[in-house]
Amino acid sequence: MDLTEQINQLEADLQELGTLLEKAERKRVQELLKQEQKKVEKEIAVKRQQKEQQARREADPSAASKATYTVKITNYAWDQSDKFVKIYLTLKDVNKIPSENVEVNFTENSFSVLVKDLGGKNHQMTVLNLLYPIDEKDSYKKIKTDMVLIMCKKQAIKKWECLTKVEKQAKDKDKPAVEENADPSDGLMRMLKKIYSEGDDEMKRTINKAWSESQEKKVRGGDMMDL
Template sequence: MDLTEQISQLEADLQELSSLLEKSERKRVQELLKQEQRKVEKELATKRHQQEQQAKREADPTAGSKAPYTTKITNYAWDQSDKFVKIYLDLKGVDKIPAENVEVNFTERSFSVLVKNLNGKNHQMSVLNLLHPIDEKDSYKKIKTDMVLIMCKKQATKKWDCLTAVEKQSKEKDKPSAEDNADPGDGLMKMLKKIYEEGDDEMKRTINKAWSESQEKKFRGEETMDI
C-alpha cells in the first residue's frame, strides 16, 4: 500500500471515530475514542509529511542530498620559469568534470583552489604567504589530464628558493650558525676563561698551573721539530 492509500485509510478511520464519538454517551467510551482519535491524527500527520518529502524528491532529485565531503589537497609539486611559478595538483579525473567546478582565486601573496564534486568529494587547497608577490590578474589555471596546473605570474623575474616565506624561515633556522662552525678549541678557551673568572683562588692556581704545563710541552715539541 502506497502513501496515498495509507492516508486515505487513516482519513476514513478518523472520520468514523469522530462519528462514533458524537454518538457515544458513556464517558469511559468517549475517552477511549479520543485516545484512538489522537493516535490516528498523529499517524496521519506523519504520513502527510512523508508524502510532501517524497513529492519534493521527485520534483528535484538533488534536494535533500548530502553535501559532498571536503578534503585537503596534499599531493602537489612546483616548478618555475623566469615569469611563472607553476604548481601541479595531482587530481585523478579532474579533466572529466565541468571546468567551472575548478575554482582558483589569487591574491598578491596567496592562492586558493576548490575543486567541486570530483569523485564524490570537494578538494581544497590554500597557500598563504608566498615567498614573493605575484600578479593576480595575469595568474591563471590550466586543466590537464588528471591534473590542475596553477600558473602564478611573478611580479619580478627573480628565482624563488622555495614556495612560501614560512618554508624559507624554516630553512634558515635549520642552517648551522657561525658558532656551530667555529674552532672547537675556541669554545674550550671560552669555557676555561669563564671558569677562571668565576672560580676561587685555588681554582685559578690550578688552571694557571695546567696552562703553564701545556705551554711548556708545546714549546718542547716545537724545539724537537726544529732539531
C-alpha cells in the first residue's frame, strides 16, 4: 500500500471516529475516541510529511544526498491574554523561508508545528493535553523575525496556570498535603522554623525573643503565642 492509499485509509478512519464520537453518550467512551482521533491525526501528519519528502526526491534525485532530518523545538516561551494563549518559538531565519514551510495544526486539546527545510533541518513541536480547550478554528500562526508565534484561542476567558494538564498535575503533586484535622498551630510552627532556618542573624534574634516572650505568657496563663 503506497503512502497515498495509507493517508486515504487513515482519513477514512478519522471520519468514522468523528461519526462515532457524535453518537457516543458515555464520557469514558468519548474520551477513548478522542484519544484515538489524536493518534490518527498524528499518523496522518507523519504520512503526509513522508509523502512530501518522497515527492521532492522524485522531482530532484540529487536531493537524496541532502537528507533532511527532524529535530524537536525546545526553545520557546509562552504567555496569555484574556482571549489567547501565545507560544513563542525562537527559530533563526524562519522569516526567510516560504510561509507554507511553516505548518501549524490545531485540535481542541493540542497543537503541532512543523517547520520544513530550515537550515537543512525540519523542526517539530507537538503539545498535547492543553490545560483547557481551545477553539481550533480561530487559532492561528504569525511568522516574525526569527520567531513563530502560535496564537491559541481560548474557548473561555480563564487564566491558565500552565500550558498542559501534565504540568498542572506535577505542580499539584508538589503542593504540601493539608490534613483535614491538622492543628493550625502546627502549620504556624513549620512556617516559623522555615523562616528561622533561612533568616539572617537579626531575624533569628527576633524570632527567639518572640518565642521566649510567648513561653513566659504561657506560663503566666496568657496566650500560647503572641507575636
